[in-house]
Amino acid sequence: MRSPAAANPAPHLHLAELNSFPPPRSCLPFLVRRAETALRRRAHCHSSSRRSTQNQLHSLQIPGRISHGNPPPPPTRRVILLLLLVVVLGAMGNSIYKFLCGVCSDLSDAAFQPHGAHASVAALGRDILEFQRTKQVPEGLSRHVVSSPAAQANWYKKLQVAWKKARPAPTTPEEAGRLVVLTLKNHQKADVDGLLAFYGLPHPNEAGSAPPPAAGHHAPPAQHSAPAHKPQGVKFELHTLPVDAKAVADGDTVTVYVDTNDAPSEIKKAAAERTKARAARNYPTADALQKTIAAAGYRMVPNAKGVEVLAKKYRIRLSGIDAPESAMPYGKEATEALLKLVEGKCLTVHVYNTDRYGRSVGDLHVGGVFVQEQMLKKGFAWHYTAYDKRPELAKWQxxxxxxxxGLWAASKPQEPWEYRKAKRNGNA
Known part of the structure; x- marks a missing residue:
């Protein structure tokens, strides 16, 4: 039986001769192309013989090395490339996941302990870092806030994220206080204030948008936060009850009350009788007893929980500064500035001495803020160099x-002591 190639010889080329007499290597590609061309022409003329044409092409037994295109890579190379691709995509996926979760930022100790940070800020950073490691909130925090430890843990989770996003990280009490208030703005005011008090951080102006405390809870006032070491010359330290709005006389004088258990027995008795008289709505008797208590230098004052306690009265003259008198330019502004710093707050007072008017001369500290520093930096007071030569006071002025x-916006502001001197001489 004749082969298909012999039955259908290609024009100008005998396939039998091609198979029986292999041409030289240099001519083989040329002859193969001619055979392919001839077979395609024949297939075009006789569509019914397409299958036989395919068989004829396969019968040529063309070597693999002259086939068109690159040979496929071996399976081993293919597997290696696939594994490398999986590893690369996996690494990229982890990086993207970490970035989206906010954990690709610096988690080192230095991130939570910025260089030059205030002591109160450093304490907050350490506690956030410790929470990140142990999931435990600081001991003693529950005494300052009203929410449960589980809620407190939620605060520290939020503060951890907010601290990582802060660029740069907070270093001053004001910056840290602002970060806390903005991060916990949807939480109870009692908790926010208590957390600030725990670290001795000030309450920034942005806190005005915080929600009111829940019914039945009394927000603790911002607690005093004195420096670690008392300045030289301090005779004693006072811890006051919340300051009343009417207690600020001017920009450098404030009246405070200190809870005391050492009052004379007659004063304690008068206080107890006054409480009974008010409960019975016997207000004339209660008012008379109040005068007796006040004459001895004491007063019934609400504490942080709103309960009236027997307290001793102190008039404090801020050391080292002299604010404009009420009738002077910026006198009213100075009074309002001091009121804003201390109203409703518990203060720490470092008392140096008593002046000729019976006032205790000392430094005021509230929530990590040195009150005299703020009054000088904002231009609401002069450095009183005649009585206090501390260089930091001069620097802040x-x-x-x-x-x-403040008062330095005027071209020639008048010194308060010169104003008082002129007033005494009838020239004011």
């Missing part, structure tokens, strides 16, 4: 002068 803040 110079900063306000350079920035033309």
């Amino acid at each position: 110079s900063q306000a002068q350079a920035a033309r803040k």
